[in-house]
Amino acid sequence: MAYQYTKPVIKRILLLFVIIFISLDITSCKLSKKKENNVQSFLEDELKEAETKGSKCALKKINVKSVNQIRWTKTAKEVIPCAIKLLAENKNDGFIWSVLGTLYDNADQSTDANFCFKQAARLTGKITPFIKQWNYLGPFVIGKTEFDGDPVEAYGGIYNVSKYREHKNQKFYSEFSPGGEITWQVYNQRQPKDVMKIAPTVNWNELINTLSSMGITEWQGWVVGEFSLNDDRQNVALQCLGHHTIYVDGIPVTGDVYHRNQFFFGLQLNRGLHTIYVRLRGKVGANLMCSLQVKQVPFEVLNPHYLPDIVDGHVFGKHIAIPVANYHFSKWIKISKIKLVDQSHGNDITFELLNQVNIAPGQILPVNIVFELSEILPCENIQLKLKLMTSEGNKDFLVNLRCRKLKESFLFTFLDHDGSVQHAAAIYPLSDCMGESCPVVLTLHGTTVPPQNQADSYKYMVDKEFVYGVNGAWLLAPTRHGAHNWEGPGVLTAMTALDTLAKLTDEYSWLTIKADQERVIFAGHSMGGHGALNLATHYPDRALALISLAGWIKKEEYGDSNLFFRHDIAASHVDPGVKFIMESSITENDVDRHVSNLKHVPVLIRTGAADKTVPPFYLRRMYRLLREIGAMVNYTEPEGKEHWWWDTKDTNDGGVVNDKYIRDFTTKALEQKLGYCRDDNCKQVSDNKYSKQDYSFTYTCVNPAFGEGLQGFQIIQQVTPFRLSQIKGALKDDTMVVDTTNVLRFSYRKNNSKLSQFKSLQVDGSSVKNLEDKLKISSTVYFCKNTDAWEVCTEDLEDSRGPSSYGPARRVAEKKFYIVIGTQDPKAAVYIQKFAVYIANLFFLTSDTPAVVIKDEELEIDQIENSNLIIIGSPKQNSRTEMYINKIPVEVKDSSFSLSNCKFSDPRSGLLTLAPKGKDNLALVLMSNSYEGLYDVISLATPTIPPMTRSPFSNLLPDYVVTGPEYGLKGPGGFLCTGFWGNSWEYRMDISSCVC
Incomplete structure (x- = not known):
């Protein structure tokens, strides 16, 4: 029964509410007045x-x-x-x-x-959610290297100059401005999500036309702004979109150049005002959006970037990387366990951590987990609820796995060379391979193309239905996040995906057709076209054929993305010897320099005649070079076609990557099997593959650490590291006659190619005795140069360098590695840890690489036995530094260090150097004479080429670099010494820029 009120009662109730409201208002006014009086x-x-x-x-x-x-x-x-x-x-x-x-x-x-x-805090909250006023200084010229100079350094650097940003008549000097002078400007941000758009008033068209360069449109500058934190012990998190590095009170913090929005990075701050400095790097314009939050939780489980598919109810790849962000202001977070909470259907899937890990404050670390199915599941998408258990509590999160049919493209994950979880797409062969394992068409995508899209582009229509995949071959489309250009980490990911595909298909009994990683057609489009050339020139013994579509030759000559010392600040200062060393550290990726390795590989190169993205010029050059060495090459330029097309002659005929022309070439390459033979006498090899006049080869190598050799020959050690090395061979009757250049040690492994069917070997005029007997004992025979003669030797390099221990610096991240931080100096330990977190987050943001940070005092030898190390801090700061520095010609004293006979005593001198870690591993030591010097060395990890970024240390850094007091201003022009260590980790003047 509803209550009924009379009018007088209602009036009394209303009057009561009015009295209460007035009383509250009076109380509020009194409190407000009291606060105001206070x-x-x-x-x-x-x-x-x-x-x-x-x-x-x-x-x-x-x-x-x-x-x-x-x-x-x-x-x-x-x-x-x-x-x-x-x-x-x-x-x-x-x-x-x-x-x-x-x-x-x-x-x-x-x-x-x-x-x-x-x-x-009462007025604005615990933290300023965004910066309302930004002060901007720029634009200045900048080059394409990761570490060009900063003109502001001439006036004490941004931390000094910005103190006077509100003063009038503060002038700076830039080539971009009429009259050559620029001043501070103010940009106001009105809302938290507003994008700050910096658009310098520059006549770009005039510069492009007069300098004949698009590269001049790239510029640098600084923006500076303040925010306030109004309480201590807060979990502060920062997100800055559009730029890779942000400096908070002078400490580098990782930004999100890829605008993926979910990444905030924890800061360790006391209450008070704090300053954000952003070294802008823009092309014509630059955008920036920074947000600040106080996180209510100490950590967060973020969405994985990719997941493996269930294939016909089976597992195909069992790894998942779950990013975990530590926002806690001081505590490390230990990840201890993963647990299944709920599953939508089927018997429970088992999950476990690959390793227990600790995550440093401010770090985002991809935590690797593995899972197993106990039985075949129905081919339906699976919803999973998982619980991550940590030292700071537990967190539930959801994972959805989709199921794909075997005849469809599917994604699988794998553990990569650097310990990261990567993924690739694959398509089962359209037909079997006569009872044998099937070759693999390894296809590499262009910029921003997802791997499944790349795989699904291998289609054509038959009877109004699309057919996906390749007859008689597995199709594999690997990927790797970041601007690797299918060089360095990109190449290794592609090859790991290839080897993993073969391993998994061999292990899984439910797959009747296996994959053969030794017989590969390397293919790719655009950036992938360059990648296909790069892989084929460095793994030619695996190559059945090469298909490069709309590819380019070397990144420094393609477009304006990687111009080498063209507009750089450093160009006015850099020593020619430094340029020689820096260029030598990337020459291994110049595919034209390695073209001789393709002489016996069938090649198809094609580019649209109207392609404006990657002009035909590049593949025309490759066509000329291939013809000059007598290679088997097919080259076409379809009239009117641009960079990409779906229809070559007919609608849905396969288009740019899979039309009839390419399918026919692929079929022929698969059937020919590269002249491989199956019987002992090799009588089945057709004469159209090797004619009498081409029973010869030239194997070219710049860095023995990259690749596998040619015709069974592999260079293990060079006389002069990082200089061009060659092995030239010619088959004369039953003897292989070999001449070497810049080769100190090589190996030979017999394979099934025609050029491996010899009985005796002659090297530089000396005959090798009993070669066939030696090959019966071991599948690989090693040869060493002793003075002027060659002799058979063992595989053991003892303490000298070889493929597993050659540089340059980037190779420290080409296997699993740890970042070891020094704790011996309490004051230095604070900023060393922050530097380490910055580098670790860079590895994650740029290439999905897990970089575990660990304290020197907590490091266990067994834990790092087969891993590389990045060591931060001098011997006084890091207890692990000395044991590695002692293995190279570097001597450290109280306030200086020496490299051979060169002494570096300026407080702002810093050192980045490789050092041996056992026979097959590397340590990269980062140390200095001061905080400022270490700051400079850490900046060598900074990535560029916006709007993308390379992985830290992956470009233009040799085995060692010494930065000096003018490095900040002059970039590489401020390098005091750069170079490569010798084969015994000795200093060599011929591969060093040092002048002292």
Whole structure:
């Protein structure tokens, strides 16, 4: 029964509500008045106290700008009276309360600071959610290297220059500005999600035309802004989209250049004002959006970037990488266990951690987990609820696995060369291979193309139905996040995917057709076209054929993305010897330099005649070079076709990567099997593959660490590392006659090619005796040069360098590695840990690589036995540094270090160097004479080529680099020494730029 009220009752109730409301309002007004009186009293008392102590405001005009001018350059005692007066006129401005609170903290007046921050928190919250005013200085010219110079360094660097950003007549100098002068400008941000768009007023068209260069449109500059944190011990997180590195109070923090939005990075900050510095790098314009949060949880489980598919109810690849972000202001988080909470259908899938790991404060680490199916599942998508168990609590998260039919393209994951979880797409062969395992068409995608899209582009229509895949071959489309250009980590990921596909198909009994990783057609489009050339030139003994579509030759000559010392600040300063060393560290990826390795590989290269993205010029050059060496090459330029097309002659005929022309070439290459034979006498090889005049080869190599050799020959060691080496061979009757250039050690492994069907071997005029007997004992025979003669030797290199221990610096990340931080100096340990977290986050953001950070005192030898190390800190700062520095000609003293006879004693000198870690592993040591020097060395990890980024240390860095006091201003022009270690880790003048 509903209640019924009479009108008088209703009136009394309404009157009561009015009285309560008025009372609350009066109470609120009284409290507000009390707070206002408290604030007014506080400000009056503080001003009197300051003046009593002799501190008076010297400003004639008090406003935000004038107070900023003095607070960035004067002591807290001098600024406090001015800040109080400013606040008296702006009592409801939370940011100014934070300003005064910070001044009191700096003056050790914590009680007064507490009051100010309490007011600030009441008005603006615990943290400034975004920066309202940015000060911008630029544009300046910049080059394409990761570490070009900064013109602001000539005036003390951004941390000094920005103190005067509110002053008039602050002039700087730039080639971009008419008259050659630029000044600070102000950009205001109104809303948290507003994108700050920096568009320098430059006549770009004039520059492009007069300099005949698109590269000139890239520029650098700085933006600076402040935010306030109004409470201590907060889990502060920062996200900056559009740029790879942000500096918070001078400490580098990783930004998200890829705009993936889910990544915030934890900061370890005390209450007060903090400054963000962003070294902008833009092309015509630049965008930036930074957000700040106080996280209510100490960690977060983020969405995985990719997941494996279930294939016909079976597991195909069992690895998943789950990114975990540690936002805690001080604690490391231990990941201890993964547990299945719920599953949509089928018997429970089992999950376990690959390893227990600790995540440093501020770090995002992909945590690797593995899973197994106990039985075949129905081919339906599976919803899973998992629980991650940590030292800071547990977190549930969802994972959805889709199921794909065997005849469809599917994704699988695998554990890569560097310990990361990567993924690839694959398609089962359209037909079997007569009872044998099937070759693999390894197809590499262009920029931003997902692997499944690449795989599914291998289609054509038959009777109104698309047919996907390749007859008589597995189709494999690997991928790797980041701007690797199918070089370095990209190449190794592709080859690991290939080997994994063969391993998994061999293990899984439910697959009747296996994959053969030794018989490969390397293919690719655009960036993938370059990748196909790169893989085929370095793994030619696996190559059945090569298909490069719309590819380019070397990144430094393609477009304007990687110009080598063209517009750089460093170009005015760099020593020619430094340029030689830097270029030598990337020459291994110049496919034209390695073209001789393709002489006996059938090649198809094609580019659209109207392609403006990758002009036909590049593949025309490859066509010329291939013809010059007598290679079997097919080259076409379809009229009117641009960079990509779906239809070559007919609708849905396979298009750019899979039309009839390419399918016919592929079929022929698969049937021919590269002249391989199956009987002992090799009588079945057709004469159209090897004619009498081409029973010869030239194997070219720049870095023995990259690739597998040619015709069974592999260079193991060079006379002069990182210089061109060659083995030229010619089959004369039953003898292989070999001449070598810059080769100190090589190996030979017999294979099934025609050029391997010899009975005796002659090297540089010396005959090798009993070769066939030696090959019966071991499948691989090693040869060493002793003075002028060659002799058979063992595989053991003892303490000298070879493929597993050659540089350059980037090779430290070409297998699983740890970042070891020094803890021996408590003051230095703070910034060393932050530097390590920055590098670790860079590896994750740029290439999905897990970089575990570990303290020197917690490192266990068994844990790192087969791993590489990045070691941060000098011997006094890091207990692990000395054992590796002692293995190379570097001597460290109290305030200096020496490399051979060169001594570096300037406080801002820093060293990056490889050192041996056992026979087959590497350590990369980062150390310096000071904080500033270490800051410079850490910056060598900084990635570029926006809007993408390369992996840290992956470009232009040799075995060692010494940075000097002018490195910040001159970039590589400030390198004091660069070079490569010799075969016994000795210093060599011929492969060093040092002049001392």
